[in-house]
Amino acid sequence: MTEMRTEEEQIEAIKNWWKENGMQTIAAVVIVAGGWFGYQGWQSQKQDAGEGASAVYQQVLELSGSEQEQDLAQRGLLLDQLKTDFSSTVYASYAALFKAKDAVNAGNLEEAVTELEFAKQNATTEELSHLATIRLARVKIAQQAYDEALSLLAVETMGAFEGQYLEVKGDALKAKGEVDAARDAYSQAVAANQRDGANNPIVEMKLDDLAVN
Structure with a gap:
């Protein structure tokens, strides 16, 4: 009987604990599970974005050797797509660097500045940031904005x-x-x-x- 009472008391204690803490436990499990699946979803989405951007960038590279107007126009559309649809990836900065080079070749220095500033601000690596900064300084020199160029170049590292x-x-x-x-x-x-x-x-x-x- 003593053992039975003990078991009954244990069961009753568990019931009482569940009444007091059950909802909190469920909520904690939901939050943890939600956080895990949310993180997994974010990682999957990030991977999908990177793969999609890589595919678009590959098309850009395939068109880079062509001077035909149709191909140049298509490449321009692809570069814009990388900047808008994949702005969180490294390919957005690559696209801006491409567009800046095209702008310089066309003599449109203002557009080149805009693209290089975008590449610099959205750079996901130090290497890209340095590259965009140096190219931007070169364009500033071409614009005779020498002090602006020197200011850009005054970096610590x-x-x-x-x-x-x-x-x-x-x-x-x-x-x-x-x-x-x-x-x-x-x-x-x-x-x-x-x-x-x-x-x-x-x-x-x-x-x-x-x-x-």
Whole structure:
């Protein structure tokens, strides 16, 4: 009888606990499960977006070698699609870099600035951010906005792009007429390239052109 009472008391205790805590337990399980499935869904959606963007970008690359108007127009539509439908992926910045290059070739520097600013702001990697910044500075120099270019180039961390940053800085300073400062920037660019094991004869030619006679 004692054992039976004990079992009955245990059952009654469980019933009472469930009355007091059952709904909270269910809610906790639902929240945890919801969070898990929500995360899984987000991961799946992210993967699907990346695969879709990759497929569109592949079409862009296939059309890149063609100069036919129809292909150029199709490529433009695909690039716009990457920026709008896949804005959260790395391919959106790739698309903006493509469009900026096309704009420069067409002589439309304002459009190039717009695209490069988009690429810079939406860059998902440091490498893309550096690349967009350097190209944007080059376009600013072409627009004779030298101080804006120098401001863009004044970054704390240049990484593997140090040589390029310093070269473009030299270009901006030379365009401003600050020859000594430009020579110093080119010298630093050459040194940075040597440290990184990079060979850039163009910046060396720029430095030679400013050599003191």
